[in-house]
Amino acid sequence: MTFGASRVLVASNRGPVSYSVGEDGSLVAKRGGGGVVSGLSAIDADAGALWVCSALSDGDREAVRRGVGEPGTRMLDIPADVHADAYNGIANSVLWFVHHMLYQTPLEPVFDGEFRRQWASYEAYNRAFAEALAEGAAEGAAVLVQDYHLCLVPGMLRALRPDLRIGHFSHTPWAPPDYFALLPNDIRTQLLTSLLAADRLGFLTQRWADAFTACCPDGTGTTGIGIHPLGADADFLRDRADQPDVRDRIASLREEIGDGRLTIVRVDRTELSKNIVRGLLAYRHLLDTRPEWHDRVVHVAFAYPSRQDLKVYRDYMDEVQRVADEINSVYGTATWTPVLLHLKDDFARSLAAYRLADVALVNPIRDGMNLVAKEVPVVSDDGCALVLSREAGAYGELRDDAITVNPYDVLETADALHEALSMPREERAERTKRLAAAATALPPTQWFLDQLNSLTS
Ligand code: G6P
Numbered sequence: 081m082t083f084g085a086s087r088v089l090v091a092s093n094r095g096p097v098s099y100s101v102g103e104d105g106s107l108v109a110k111r112g113g114g115g116v117v118s119g120l121s122a123i124d125a126d127a128g129a130l131w132v133c134s135a136l137s138d139g140d141r142e143a144v145r146r147g148v149g150e151p152g153t154r155m156l157d158i159p160a161d162v163h164a165d166a167y168n169g170i171a172n173s174v175l176w177f178v179h180h181m182l183y184q185t186p187l188e189p190v191f192d193g194e195f196r197r198q199w200a201s202y203e204a205y206n207r208a209f210a211e212a213l214a215e216g217a218a219e220g221a222a223v224l225v226q227d228y229h230l231c232l233v234p235g236m237l238r239a240l241r242p243d244l245r246i247g248h249f250s251h252t253p254w255a256p257p258d259y260f261a262l263l264p265n266d267i268r269t270q271l272l273t274s275l276l277a278a279d280r281l282g283f284l285t286q287r288w289a290d291a292f293t294a295c296c297p298d299g300t301g302t303t304g305i306g307i308h309p310l311g312a313d314a315d316f317l318r319d320r321a322d323q324p325d326v327r328d329r330i331a332s333l334r335e336e337i338g339d340g341r342l343t344i345v346r347v348d349r350t351e352l353s354k355n356i357v358r359g360l361l362a363y364r365h366l367l368d369t370r371p372e373w374h375d376r377v378v379h380v381a382f383a384y385p386s387r388q389d390l391k392v393y394r395d396y397m398d399e400v401q402r403v404a405d406e407i408n409s410v411y412g413t414a415t416w417t418p419v420l421l422h423l424k425d426d427f428a429r430s431l432a433a434y435r436l437a438d439v440a441l442v443n444p445i446r447d448g449m450n451l452v453a454k455e456v457p458v459v460s461d462d463g464c465a466l467v468l469s470r471e472a473g474a475y476g477e478l479r480d481d482a483i484t485v486n487p488y489d490v491l492e493t494a495d496a497l498h499e500a501l502s503m504p505r506e507e508r509a510e511r512t513k514r515l516a517a518a519a520t521a522l523p524p525t526q527w528f529l530d531q532l533n534s535l536t537s
Pocket residue numbers: 094227251252386387
C-alpha cells in the first residue's frame with residue numbers, strides 16, 4: 081500500500097460544506113460552522129490536513145461526480161440506500177436512542193432480520209471511511225474520528241494501518257451499562273472492541289466517560305480516555321451577532337413580541353431529546369397558575385427541522401406545533417401571542433433571539449453538552465437567566481449560575497421559569513457574565529488541538 085500525504089485527518093458523517101444544484105445547474109456550496117471546522121483551520125497547512133465526510137444530498141453526490149470539492153476535503157459517495165440504512169436506521173434510530181435513553185413503549189427496539197440488514201450497511205459505511213482514511217494518511221498520521229456514526233472505524237482502520245494514531249470523539253452522552261445492554265451481545269462487543277482499538281477516546285464530560293468505562297467488561301486496557309468539554313466560540317459568535325442581518329431580525333422579533341414584555345427563548349433542532357413539548361407544558365403551567373404573567377411574557381420557540389426521514393421526528397414536530405397552538409388558542413388575545421413558534425432554520429434569527437432573551441430555556445432529557453446553553457450568555461445584550469436541565473452535559477460547568485431542573489418535572493420547570501422571569505436585572509447580568517466565562521473556557525480551536533496533542537504526544 082502506498083501511503084497518502086496527510087498528517088492530520090478528521091472523519092465525520094456531516095462535513096464542513098454541503099452542495100445544492102442551482103436553477104442554472106451550477107453547484108452552490110454552503111459552509112457549516114462548528115468546533116471541528118474552526119479546529120482544523122488552526123492546523124498548519126504543511127500537515128496536509130484531510131477531512132473525510134459523507135455525501136448527504138443530491139447536490140453533494142453531484143459535486144463528487146463533477147470532481148468539485150473543497151481543498152482538504154474528501155466526500156464519500158456511499159450508495160444512497162447504504163447511507164440511509166446506516167444513518168437513519170442504525171446511527172439515528174438505534175445508537176442515538178440508546179445513548180440518549182429515548183426508547184419507550186411502543187417504540188422499543190426490535191432486533192430482527194431488518195436490523196441485521198441495516199447493521200451490514202452500517203459496517204459497509206464505516207468500512208468506506210476506514211478505507212478512505214487508510215488511503216489518505218501519511219505514515220504515523222493522527223486520525224480523529226467523530227461520533228456515533230463511525231464507531232466501527234477505529235477497529236477497521238487499525239487493521240488496515242497499524243502505524244496510525246487513532247482517536248474517537250463522542251459528541252453524545254454514553255448509555256449506562258444497563259441501558260447499553262439493550263443491544264445484542266455481539267453488537268455490543270463489536271462496538272466496544274472497535275472503539276478500544278483507538279489510542280484515545282474523547283468524551284464531553286466525565287459522566288459520559290465513566291458510563292463508557294462501566295460498559296467495558298474487561299476494562300479499557302491501554303486506550304486512553306480524555307475529557308474535552310467543548311465550549312462556545314466567543315469571537316465568532318460576538319462578531320456574527322453584530323452583523324446587520326442579526327440586527328434586522330432583532331427589530332422584527334421585538335415587533336412580534338410587543339413592547340414591555342419579557343421573553344423566554346429556546347432554540348433547538350426538533351429533536352426528541354431536547355424535550356420541547358415538556359418545555360411548552362411547563363410554560364402552559366406557568367400561565368395556568370400565575371395569571372400575573374398573562375400578557376407580560378412571550379415564549380419564543382425555534383424548533384428547526386431535523387432528521388425528517390424518520391417518522392418519529394416528523395410526529396414530534398407535529399406535537400410541538402399542536403401544543404404551541406393549544407396554548408395560543410387558550411391564552412392568546414388580539415394583541416398577545418403567548419408562543420411564537422418558528423420552524424424554519426435561520427441562524428441569524430437564532431442569534432437575534434439569544435441577544436434579546438430575558439430567559440433561556442434549555443431542558444433536554446439527556447444531551448452530550450448543549451451549546452445553546454453556552455452560546456446565549458456569550459452574546460446576551462442585557463443578561464439572561466438560564467433555566468438548565470441537570471441532564472445536559474453543560475450542567476457540570478454552568479450549574480452554579482443557572483436555575484437547574486429535572487427535565488421530566490414540568491412543575492419544577494414552571495417554577496424555574498417563574499424564578500428566572502422574576503430575577504432582578506443586576507443579578508441576571510452578574511450571573512450571565514460568570515456563565516459566559518465558564519462557557520468559553522475551552523474554545524473550539526483549543527478543544528480540537530487538545531485532542532490532537534493528547535493523541536500525538
Ligand atoms: C448531534 C450529533 C452530530 C450531528 C448533529 C446534527 O449534535 O452529535 O454528530 O451532526 O446532532 O444531526 P444531523 O443528523 O443533522 O447530522
